[in-house]
Amino acid sequence: xxxxxxxxxxxxxxxxxxxxxxxxxxxxxxxxxxxxxxxxxxxxxxxxxxxxxxxxxxxxxxxxxxxxxxxxxxxxxxxxxxxxxxxxxxxxxxxxxxxxxxxxxxxxxxxxxxxxxxxxxxxxxxxxxxxxxxxxxxxxxxxxxxxx
Ligand code: ZN
Numbered sequence: 001x002x003x004x005x006x007x008x009x010x011x012x013x014x015x016x017x018x019x020x021x022x023x024x025x026x027x028x029x030x031x032x033x034x035x036x037x038x039x040x041x042x043x044x045x046x047x048x049x050x051x052x053x054x055x056x057x058x059x060x061x062x063x064x065x066x067x068x069x070x071x072x073x074x075x076x077x078x079x080x081x082x083x084x085x086x087x088x089x090x091x092x093x094x095x096x097x098x099x100x101x102x103x104x105x106x107x108x109x110x111x112x113x114x115x116x117x118x119x120x121x122x123x124x125x126x127x128x129x130x131x132x133x134x135x136x137x138x139x140x141x142x143x144x145x146x147x148x
Contacts, residue, residue, distance in 0.1 A: 014069075015073055029047060031045065035145070040064075041129050042063060059075055063126065097118060
């Protein structure tokens with residue numbers, strides 16, 4: 001039997017073990033820090049935005065498997081996207097995790113692997129931390145973001 005849950009878990013384990021785009025950018029155009037006190041997840045996010053397009057995005061930090069995998073997937077999916085597309089994805093992803101109904105799961109692409117955390121409400125903040133940091137970076141918030 002093909003088990004979707006197992007597949008999703010494998011993707012998360014893989015991204016946690018080998019996070020994509022892990023590290024810092026030497027001269028980021030945008031930067032933000034995020035912290036999830038509930039779990040202790042911490043992230044530093046660097047972006048290089050050129051002409052409204054995310055040219056490069058990197059993250060560094062430490063946290064649980066969900067937060068690391070989510071950040072890794074986010075950097076992978078956002079490279080080459082416009083800021084508007086990134087904000088749109090943030091909204092879809094956030095809605096999908098926090099609302100009862102999700103109309104547009106297909107729009108999430110690879111991010112759908114994280115939908116399993118819906119069954120564990122305490123972990124939703126782990127999955128959205130990187131996205132909150134992204135939102136703060138794009139809006140040039142100087143304060144580190146907290147999921148609380
Ligand atoms: Zn966590």
